[in-house]
Amino acid sequence: MNPVEPTPGQWVTDEVPCFAVVGKVNMGKSAVLATLLEEDDDRIIRISPEPGETTRCQRLSLVLDGVERLRFIDTPGFQRPVDALRAIRGLHGNDQTTPGLDVLRRFVERYRSGGEFQDECRLLEPLLEGAGILYVVDPGVPVQDSFLAEIEILRFSGRARLAVLNRRGASEGAFEADWRAHLGQAFNLVRGFDAHQARFTARRELLAALNQIDERDRDHLDATLALLDAEWAQxxxxxxxxxxxxxxxxxxxxxxxxxxxxxxxxxxxxxxxxxxxxxxxxxxxxxxxxxxxxxxxxxxxxxxxxxxxxxxxxxxxxxxxxxxxxxxxxxxxxxxxxxxxxxxxxxxxxxxxxxxxxxxxxxxxxxxxxxxxxxxxxxxxxxxxxxxxxxxxxxxxxxxxxxxxxxxxxxxxxxxxxxxxxxxxxxxxxxxxxxxxxxxxxxxxxxxxxxxxxxxxxxxxxxxxxxxxxxxxxxxxxxxxxxxxxxxxxxxxx
Structure with missing residues (x-):
């Protein structure tokens, strides 16, 4: 598997379901991808305890029988979600309605070349092209205002959204109930996962969950799961x-x-x-x-x-x-x-x-x-x-x-x-x-x-x-x- 870093406008294709993997820095986005795609090479997916390892978007694919079946886009983490939410609402200028894709597009166009919200702009680009969302959070940390701002920004996109509770460490799941309460209001589906312990069944179940957030991809994803099962048996x-x-x-x-x-x-x-x-x-x-x-x-x-x-x-x-x-x-x-x-x-x-x-x-x-x-x-x-x-x-x-x-x-x-x-x-x-x-x-x-x-x-x-x-x-x-x-x-x- 080789990571690819396309230019804007090339992240999403009509032929393959695409999902942007987003979240705050050091929440385990890369770890989830590494286990989901069976990739242990740091040259392809770098996993580090230091925050901010992923600084650019990169494309990673699930390939079966030599054919790309699913595409995931590993994105930089949110850096200033509260300020970004405030800027998006300011661009919208209407407290009575909810910002949508057009406002997010204007936000990216305004701040893409500057340094103020560079990471937020990069992670939003695949969403503007049509990618679904895998939002990775650590249920061992409390729900803070910055996380609520992230959830709101992702909700504005209107894209299919799956939240992944990446349980890990000694504080595993300590605040899971709070997370589920907030995520349940803004996401199509919420699933638990442990990137450092997941076996084949857990990986398969997470991939199968993608079936439930966007019915347009159901036939393709069903065929992908059948290929995955056949490959595992082989x-x-x-x-x-x-x-x-x-x-x-x-x-x-x-x-x-x-x-x-x-x-x-x-x-x-x-x-x-x-x-x-x-x-x-x-x-x-x-x-x-x-x-x-x-x-x-x-x-x-x-x-x-x-x-x-x-x-x-x-x-x-x-x-x-x-x-x-x-x-x-x-x-x-x-x-x-x-x-x-x-x-x-x-x-x-x-x-x-x-x-x-x-x-x-x-x-x-x-x-x-x-x-x-x-x-x-x-x-x-x-x-x-x-x-x-x-x-x-x-x-x-x-x-x-x-x-x-x-x-x-x-x-x-x-x-x-x-x-x-x-x-x-x-x-x-x-x-x-x-x-x-x-x-x-x-x-x-x-x-x-x-x-x-x-x-x-x-x-x-x-x-x-x-x-x-x-x-x-x-x-x-x-x-x-x-x-x-x-x-x-x-x-x-x-």
Missing amino acids: RRETAAEHIQSFLQDALRLRERRTYDEDGPAPATARREAEKTAAARYFERMSVLERETADALLAIYRHTAVRAKPRDGFGDDLDLTSDETWRRLGLNRQQLTVASAAAGATAGLSIDAATFGHSMGLGAIIGGIGGGALAFFKGDALPTLKADLGPLGALGGRQITLGPPRNPNFAWVLLDSILIRYRQILSRAHARRGDGELDALAEPEHSIARDMPTARQKTLAKWFRQVIRDQHDETRTAEAFAAIVDTLVDLENDL
Whole structure:
């Protein structure tokens, strides 16, 4: 999306509904636009705690299927609304009637070139051309005379008007009732919104509200919402493809190293080869996870954010220990009973000699949460399957490591990337500053644990197939559908 700054007379077109985003400085106009249009690039929409960042009008568009569907004009904030209202009334010269567009046009013509009401003139220009109004206010601040003057000036335009209560900060909504009382008398519609927390549903609802303020654009806006929904569904499927590809690559990952069995210390050489291969294996696994998270960020247009590597629980993490699972919020009953429906039925094998007891699907889906990849650090790594083979004519031995013997490993990977996905869906585009998707530990919010049993079975069967390096198109398609259904559930739960 590239901002455009047309000359007067070019803001509005008959082909696309246009709305000027107006309000007092530092009320969150740019933040509302950033989230509404999914734009996190400061070069396009600058969001700053300092007032007056927007000093000129700029055009920003909602584009779907390569076609502009809605046009928004980010305007400078009101600077002197009380004085401007007084000047407009003076130009009108009649206390018995209400000023209209002709008076606003005379006001702009008189003061456009001067510095007295320069910002007010700039924000009025799109209205004179026919743009509707999105008036953004912060309901956490009291209604003052300056705001009442703004409301009056906008009412004079006679344009379709939607007021947006941009709730934010500790004072969120403290004066919302007062705002609604005043806005309800001058605006076609009033809607609440939180630019720093809004998810897709809230964005869609705000766009849908535009349907209710000007019936002339209803058919166009209905078609736009249908395109928006179709695009969102396509994004979800693309995300599911990346997640399934990640799981497949991760479960089939192998790391190979060679060592000399005829040397002076073959046992030491083998241990060193295993250690080097294991370190490289988990390094590659961590990169796969992070690259997948970055791909998901790109799908949802977080262009200024990158995934932060996962943090671990500590160097003593041991997936074979009951104490580890208890520390993650699990008890013995969860370890031994919760897995019955999915783990046993799905046929994921358990190495009893390694684990000491039967520990099925419940062991991982009972709540490992955001620290799912914690074992990608230090020496506390799950035991990797090791295969030895000769190198042929060159001599020596080759050791192949992977995948981990722990049958819950696939669920660790799935839970981890799903938690990344949930974080991405929860991140509004108005958020600025950090540039990283945090790797937060949320052990009480496992996603895989809450899946329907039938879906767990479907995925478990597919995991087994992938680990064995087999391919069954039917099971792969069923697993993909299960992942898509899980992404839908995550959206609905936000």
